Amino acid sequence: MSLLEVRDLHVWFELGHGRELHAVQGVDLTLDQGERVGLVGESGCGKTTTILAVMGLLPPNASVAGEVLFDGENILRRGEETVAAYRWKDLAMVFQGAMNALNPVKTVGWQLREPMQLHGVASGARADARARELLGLVGLPASAADRYPHEFSGGMRQRATIAMALACDPKVLLADEPTTALDVMVQAQILQLLVELTERLGLTLLLVTHDLPVVAQLCQRAAVMYAGTLAEAGPIDQLYHQPRHPYTRLLFAATPDIYGEDDVQWIRGAPPRLDRPIPGCPFQPRCDRAFAPCPTERPPLRVVGPAHRAACHLNDLDSEVQPSAGAGSRA
Amino acid sequence: MRRSDYLIKRTGFALATIFVAITLNFFLFRVLPGSAVTNIAHVPHASLQLQEALKHQFGLDQPIWVQYLRYLQQLAHGNLGVSWADQQPVRTHLATDLANTVPMLTLGTVVAIVAGIATGVVAAWRRGRAADYGHTGVALLFYSFPTQWLGLMLLILLASYLPAGGMSDPFLIGAGFWQRVADTTRHMLLPSLTVALTLYGGYALIVRSSMLETLGEDYVLTARAKGLPAKAVVRRHALRNAMLPTVTLIALSLGSIVGGFILVEVVFSWPGIGRATYEAVVQRDYPMLQGTFLVLTVSVVVFNLLADLLYFRLDPRVSE
Amino acid sequence: MSAVLPETGLGAEGEVGPRPSRVGFMRRLFRERPSALVGGALLLLFLLVALLSKWIEPYPIDAQVGPVFGPPSASHWFGLDDSGYDMTSLLIEGTKVSLIVGLAATLVSMVIGGGVGIAAGYFGGGVDTALMRVTDYFLVIPDIPLMIVLAALFGSSLFNIVLVIGIILWTGTARVIRAQVKSVRQRVYVDRAASLGAGHLRLIVRHILPQVAPLLIANTVLTVAVAIFDETALSFLGLGDPTKVTWGSIIEHAFDRSAISVGAWWTLVPAGLCVSVLTIACYLLGQAIEDALNPRLKVAHLSARGFRLRPLVGAGRRAL
Numbered sequence: 001m002s003l004l005e006v007r008d009l010h011v012w013f014e015l016g017h018g019r020e021l022h023a024v025q026g027v028d029l030t031l032d033q034g035e036r037v038g039l040v041g042e043s044g045c046g047k048t049t050t051i052l053a054v055m056g057l058l059p060p061n062a063s064v065a066g067e068v069l070f071d072g073e074n075i076l077r078r079g080e081e082t083v084a085a086y087r088w089k090d091l092a093m094v095f096q097g098a099m100n101a102l103n104p105v106k107t108v109g110w111q112l113r114e115p116m117q118l119h120g121v122a123s124g125a126r127a128d129a130r131a132r133e134l135l136g137l138v139g140l141p142a143s144a145a146d147r148y149p150h151e152f153s154g155g156m157r158q159r160a161t162i163a164m165a166l167a168c169d170p171k172v173l174l175a176d177e178p179t180t181a182l183d184v185m186v187q188a189q190i191l192q193l194l195v196e197l198t199e200r201l202g203l204t205l206l207l208v209t210h211d212l213p214v215v216a217q218l219c220q221r222a223a224v225m226y227a228g229t230l231a232e233a234g235p236i237d238q239l240y241h242q243p244r245h246p247y248t249r250l251l252f253a254a255t256p257d258i259y260g261e262d263d264v265q266w267i268r269g270a271p272p273r274l275d276r277p278i279p280g281c282p283f284q285p286r287c288d289r290a291f292a293p294c295p296t297e298r299p300p301l302r303v304v305g306p307a308h309r310a311a312c313h314l315n316d317l318d319s320e321v322q323p324s325a326g327a328g329s330r331a
Numbered sequence: 332m333r334r335s336d337y338l339i340k341r342t343g344f345a346l347a348t349i350f351v352a353i354t355l356n357f358f359l360f361r362v363l364p365g366s367a368v369t370n371i372a373h374v375p376h377a378s379l380q381l382q383e384a385l386k387h388q389f390g391l392d393q394p395i396w397v398q399y400l401r402y403l404q405q406l407a408h409g410n411l412g413v414s415w416a417d418q419q420p421v422r423t424h425l426a427t428d429l430a431n432t433v434p435m436l437t438l439g440t441v442v443a444i445v446a447g448i449a450t451g452v453v454a455a456w457r458r459g460r461a462a463d464y465g466h467t468g469v470a471l472l473f474y475s476f477p478t479q480w481l482g483l484m485l486l487i488l489l490a491s492y493l494p495a496g497g498m499s500d501p502f503l504i505g506a507g508f509w510q511r512v513a514d515t516t517r518h519m520l521l522p523s524l525t526v527a528l529t530l531y532g533g534y535a536l537i538v539r540s541s542m543l544e545t546l547g548e549d550y551v552l553t554a555r556a557k558g559l560p561a562k563a564v565v566r567r568h569a570l571r572n573a574m575l576p577t578v579t580l581i582a583l584s585l586g587s588i589v590g591g592f593i594l595v596e597v598v599f600s601w602p603g604i605g606r607a608t609y610e611a612v613v614q615r616d617y618p619m620l621q622g623t624f625l626v627l628t629v630s631v632v633v634f635n636l637l638a639d640l641l642y643f644r645l646d647p648r649v650s651e
Numbered sequence: 652m653s654a655v656l657p658e659t660g661l662g663a664e665g666e667v668g669p670r671p672s673r674v675g676f677m678r679r680l681f682r683e684r685p686s687a688l689v690g691g692a693l694l695l696l697f698l699l700v701a702l703l704s705k706w707i708e709p710y711p712i713d714a715q716v717g718p719v720f721g722p723p724s725a726s727h728w729f730g731l732d733d734s735g736y737d738m739t740s741l742l743i744e745g746t747k748v749s750l751i752v753g754l755a756a757t758l759v760s761m762v763i764g765g766g767v768g769i770a771a772g773y774f775g776g777g778v779d780t781a782l783m784r785v786t787d788y789f790l791v792i793p794d795i796p797l798m799i800v801l802a803a804l805f806g807s808s809l810f811n812i813v814l815v816i817g818i819i820l821w822t823g824t825a826r827v828i829r830a831q832v833k834s835v836r837q838r839v840y841v842d843r844a845a846s847l848g849a850g851h852l853r854l855i856v857r858h859i860l861p862q863v864a865p866l867l868i869a870n871t872v873l874t875v876a877v878a879i880f881d882e883t884a885l886s887f888l889g890l891g892d893p894t895k896v897t898w899g900s901i902i903e904h905a906f907d908r909s910a911i912s913v914g915a916w917w918t919l920v921p922a923g924l925c926v927s928v929l930t931i932a933c934y935l936l937g938q939a940i941e942d943a944l945n946p947r948l949k950v951a952h953l954s955a956r957g958f959r960l961r962p963l964v965g966a967g968r969r970a971l
Binding site: 055057084085087088089092093095096100101102103104105106114115118119148150161 | 550554558559560571646
């Protein structure tokens with residue numbers, strides 16, 4: 001049984017005047033213990049919303065449908081009520097620490113101790129000691145516990161948020177763009193840290209990012225999202241070498257910028273609006289392989305290989321339709 | 332090290348502002364239309380001889396900067412001149428007046444701050460719902476009422492239950508200490524209430540705005556993600572941070588507090604420094620007017636400095 | 652992570668606002684924010700009354716047309732004051748003069764404050780520091796006492812009152828404008844390389860002013876309310892123009908001439924309500940404009956109401 005399973009997750013946002021944004025449209029994910037899985041896609045594709053929904057961290061104008069199964073239990077069963085019990089102890093999140101994820105008026109140590117005391121993991125001197133241990137684990141000096149967030153650089157703050165996420169020994173770590181807004185050298189260090197931690201502590205990692213080299217480096221499997229839906233999901237090397245969705249192919253075949261900083265920008269066009277129902281394949285307007293059924297029929301998510309699924313009508317044609325991707329090749 | 336620099340800088344600024352106010356005080360009263368003698372010595376239609384004598388006596392025949400230095404010198408000795416109304420030292424009047432104003436004003440302001448914060452937080456928490464509209468509407472209403480008008484309205488409504496003016500009952504003779512305290516307190520209720528109602532509206536709006544801003548910050552989401560119950564998130568994370576801009580804005584409102592209580596004291600004949608200002612204006616008692624202006628300005632500057640210090644304590648990011 | 656709403660291509664706007672078409676902006680403002688509509692409509696109503704005052708005043712404002720302190724009746728909607736003057740006419744006249752004072756004083760403060768703010772923000776460096784130092788002093792020195800002193804010293808003609816209020820109010824505008832100019836200036840300089848030889852004035856007028864104008868307008872609207880409040884305060888303290896009728900002078904007369912003790916509430920209540928309604932209208936409109944210019948993109952991460960669950964109807968997309 002998978003440790004974490006997301007089944008048919010939908011998220012809507014109310015936009016006022018009766019309008020609604022269908023931000024996540026039926027996403028399925030599974031994570032087994034000890035796996036590192038990536039969730040990739042361009043800005044606005046719904047990947048952040050998805051992982052926020054997993055922990056029930058949605059704003060008041062959101063509504064959710066579907067299931068999130070942790071160890072077989074649907075933690076979204078009664079919404080905030082049920083999911084709150086799993087926060088930080090079982091599922092923890094690493095936000096983009098370089099920005100404002102840390103409270104500016106409390107010391108780092110205090111913020112690490114807070115969840116420990118809340119969930120009864122440790123208190124008093126024991127909590128303090130444990131906090132300093134965790135800081136050491138992520139490569140920060142123990143004295144950092146007495147400092148305020150603004151006294152740290154972006155990279156150090158990111159490490160601190162990772163330490164904070166580990167405070168209650170969670171089983172699953174959800175990381176939302178943990179290395180964006182950091183410079184390349186620091187990025188590499190943080191990624192290395194994440195690999196070490198997941199291996200050493202047996203953590204399961206769900207990594208959300210738009211940065212493909214990062215996913216390639218870190219994850220064994222990945223899911224590609226586009227316009228709120230899953231385009232493709234499977235082992236990393238399959239996504240690279242045998243993509244079964246034009247979007248994936250275009251995404252992964254991009255020549256990586258040497259600094260790994262650029263979002264893939266050269267797919268012409270823009271993602272569709274999500275406040276209106278889309279009749280066919282959402283990628284169709286930008287697709288270089290679109291054909292007859294694409295504008296009118298939604299392609300279902302189909303198994304196309306071992307642990308490999310894709311949602312594209314091209315897979316219905318029983319032939320070798322996707323040329324293997326070489327760097328820079330575009331059909 | 333950088334933080335102590337901030338303290339020094341703010342204190343320096345406060346002192347500089349006081350100095351500017353003192354200088355303003357001096358020059359404003361020297362550039363009056365009309366004869367300086369008439370204005371300073373308060374002896375209209377004096378004969379030429381008398382004018383010359385008075386000029387000399389008051390040092391008005393000296394160059395202006397000499398007069399200025401003399402003024403500063405006198406100020407340094409605590410000499411604020413003599414009231415033209417009753418020939419008593421201005422300093423003595425001011426001391427009594429200030430002592431009368433402080434309790435009334437403190438009561439009103441404290442109530443306003445507490446009510447304002449409570450209202451603002453509730454309105455932000457229930458944003459977009461009936462409670463929000465209700466609280467915000469009422470706050471806006473009280474914020475919009477002219478202070479003196481509100482005082483008069485309260486007077487009309489509550490005159491039968493509470494004393495209509497003054498600080499004490501003139502017929503209370505030979506009363507014990509507690510009786511007098513009770514009497515003063517009864518007299519204080521209406522003016523303090525007016526001050527409180529006038530101020531709380533503005534504070535509620537500020538706090539609401541601040542809280543809404545704070546509730547959208549990432550660290551609030553982090554706190555929620557940690558499994559903190561909503562109330563704890565608000566109390567421990569949101570409120571503390573929302574208070575920072577609130578302190579700043581309250582400090583900026585000190586000027587209007589002063590305006591407010593001057594009007595209140597006039598409406599209720601409360602013998603404080605606000606009413607003293609008013610009477611000084613009515614009687615054209617310039618030494619008193621100068622004195623009250625100075626006291627009011629210095630008070631505001633000092634409180635501004637205190638607010639700066641409070642902000643400094645609350646926000647670890649402050650440095651220069 | 653801060654925007655939970657993904658970008659949707661719904662015309663999300665850039666950081667320092669692109670140049671919205673003037674008409675488009677106005678239309679959007681009024682359509683999306685009913686508060687702007689209400690505020691604007693009320694202000695328009697007051698303006699109309701002021702403009703048409705000469706024709707709609709039912710009685711002359713300085714002639715006795717009925718019994719002293721006559722109550723409201725069919726022929727005198729708002730009753731009569733202590734001299735038998737018709738209150739309705741007085742209120743209409745008061746609307747006109749109060750608005751004149753409010754608008755004129757705001758104009759003064761806007762010109763000075765806008766000028767200082769633009770100069771400080773645009774030129775930066777020493778000019779900025781010097782101007783801001785002066786502004787800071789004036790910000791701290793309490794408004795109303797300074798106004799009282801100035802008004803007491805320089806006389807109470809309408810002209811003087813307008814100047815006095817304007818001189819006090821410019822500081823708030825200056826700060827706001829300076830901040831905006833600073834943020835705009837960076838862009839303008841990058842866009843229009845100064846190497847093109849565009850003179851400062853041209854740059855300011857053609858490029859900075861249009862960007863700053865909307866915020867200036869919002870600030871102006873809010874300042875009008877404060878100016879009118881200040882005028883009522885000055886009038887109440889006897890420093891208003893005795894020959895003119897304003898809302899403030901009506902309130903002052905009600906206080907001064909024992910209208911309260913006689914129970915003639917109609918001489919007091921409407922004038923205060925006018926000020927109140929006007930202040931609320933200004934606040935609604937000004938706040939709506941400010942909000943439209945700086946839309947709060949952040950959604951509250953926390954609120955009394957949480958996210959909702961929906962039962963799944965219709966087939967989900969499952970892997971085959």
